[in-house]
Amino acid sequence: MHKLSLLLSVQNESLRQSILNNNELNQFDVTALPAQQDWISQLAKTCPAVAVIGVNEFSESDYQALSKLEILNEMDLILISSGLPNTNLDKLMQLGAIFHYRMPLDLEILSETLQDVRQSHLLKSPVGQKVATSDLDQFGQLIGSSSPMHKLYRIIRRVAKTEASVLIIGESGSGKELVAQTIHQASDRSNEPFVAINCGAISPDLIDSELFGHNKGAFTGADKPHQGVFKQAQGGTLFLDEVTEMPIEHQVKLLRVLETGEYRRVGGQNVHLSDVRIIAATNRDPQTAIEEQTLREDLYFRLAHFPITVPPLKDRGSDIVGLAKHFIAHQNAQETKAKTILDSAIDKIANYDWPGNVRELKHTIERAFILADEVIKAEHIISETPFLETQNATEGLVPVGIPLTEIEKTAIVNTLDNNEGNKTKTAQDLGISVKTLYNKLDKYEVP
Numbered sequence: 001m002h003k004l005s006l007l008l009s010v011q012n013e014s015l016r017q018s019i020l021n022n023n024e025l026n027q028f029d030v031t032a033l034p035a036q037q038d039w040i041s042q043l044a045k046t047c048p049a050v051a052v053i054g055v056n057e058f059s060e061s062d063y064q065a066l067s068k069l070e071i072l073n074e075m076d077l078i079l080i081s082s083g084l085p086n087t088n089l090d091k092l093m094q095l096g097a098i099f100h101y102r103m104p105l106d107l108e109i110l111s112e113t114l115q116d117v118r119q120s121h122l123l124k125s126p127v128g129q130k131v132a133t134s135d136l137d138q139f140g141q142l143i144g145s146s147s148p149m150h151k152l153y154r155i156i157r158r159v160a161k162t163e164a165s166v167l168i169i170g171e172s173g174s175g176k177e178l179v180a181q182t183i184h185q186a187s188d189r190s191n192e193p194f195v196a197i198n199c200g201a202i203s204p205d206l207i208d209s210e211l212f213g214h215n216k217g218a219f220t221g222a223d224k225p226h227q228g229v230f231k232q233a234q235g236g237t238l239f240l241d242e243v244t245e246m247p248i249e250h251q252v253k254l255l256r257v258l259e260t261g262e263y264r265r266v267g268g269q270n271v272h273l274s275d276v277r278i279i280a281a282t283n284r285d286p287q288t289a290i291e292e293q294t295l296r297e298d299l300y301f302r303l304a305h306f307p308i309t310v311p312p313l314k315d316r317g318s319d320i321v322g323l324a325k326h327f328i329a330h331q332n333a334q335e336t337k338a339k340t341i342l343d344s345a346i347d348k349i350a351n352y353d354w355p356g357n358v359r360e361l362k363h364t365i366e367r368a369f370i371l372a373d374e375v376i377k378a379e380h381i382i383s384e385t386p387f388l389e390t391q392n393a394t395e396g397l398v399p400v401g402i403p404l405t406e407i408e409k410t411a412i413v414n415t416l417d418n419n420e421g422n423k424t425k426t427a428q429d430l431g432i433s434v435k436t437l438y439n440k441l442d443k444y445e446v447p
Ligand SMILES: Nc1ncnc2c1ncn2[C@@H]1O[C@H](COP(=O)(O)OP(=O)(O)OP(=O)(O)O)[C@@H](O)[C@H]1O
Pocket: 141, 142, 143, 144, 170, 171, 172, 173, 174, 175, 176, 177, 178, 179, 241, 283, 358, 359, 362
């Protein structure tokens, strides 16, 4: 079984030896600090389950440093002092359930205390301890045990066996692509290709070529033939992500091939017959997109034989914490680590809205895993959208009199940089459509 970590810092050599010789200590994973090492910073760094500390002097600054440690609420601290009055130690004792034994130390009592500590940890929930396993249900690529997720699994299973076109509707990062992959895996086409294309990220000039392919020499720059996604996905599933981001004037091309099953390569005369199952996705409300003329109504009816709504993460109850632990368990396994998470960090995760859904949660955990040495604390849980936490992110940052175009260009370039060139994510972060982003990149001559 996993042993609890114990930090021992006792300067008196004979006392230190007699504590180390105590049988009860064998039940712990003990780190004994050399006499001069600063035990407070070590405590903060290693976050042990229990610490046995000999305190000779305990200054105001020691008190300040220790009282700021979040770990203090989660661990058992056993102090051993000479018994000389010390107001800083008195103040410390008011911070929580800290043991304070005076010299000469009764080793029997220390041993009993450590036994109690072990017992109480055995009874405690695994939170704050090792996160080695995921306890969530899974269907295909999707993970989650909440009732909205189980409902989704049932719908997917049912529709997968049909040939119906599916329109997946859900917020960004909620798992629409995983739903599409899961439908494909559960369908009779599972041995054929699954091809995904982000409709918002195709340059409007290349839409025909990307969808249907082109022959060599079909246009300037077409120095070799290219297979379009309909050909690549032949026999399998074509996933049209962000379909409402495709310029409306081009959507008719999709509609045509969906209605007739026929298409022509750019520069080619032959008619090709497509055999693909179409799954499309959008993070917009389709009705609003139709009203705003970013989605053709006839294309909507073609795509949405079977609409599926993916619930936002905030509606998945205990899946939020479950997924966080799942991602930690995975990181632990991948990096052969045994990082743990504190209750306070779990609370922070549970009480946040996750506007970027599972993607944001996954990134947040990956970041926390890097930031934490051994124990993931609340301060390591940093959301991707800090501007939601402050009223106005730019207040006071933009100097007076800067041309608006310059501010806009800087915002675009920096966000694009931050997203490693991902235009869809950049457009989302900036609150504009991908099409508008392309127009602005052209305007500002950003490559
Ligand atoms: N239920 C889930 N279980 C495990 N991982 C998930 C789940 N949902 C989403 N993810 C993870 O979150 C990230 C985003 O998922 P995905 O790309 O499927 O979302 P999306 O809704 O298609 O996003 P976008 O609208 O930005 O295209 C991926 O890393 C995916 O693996």
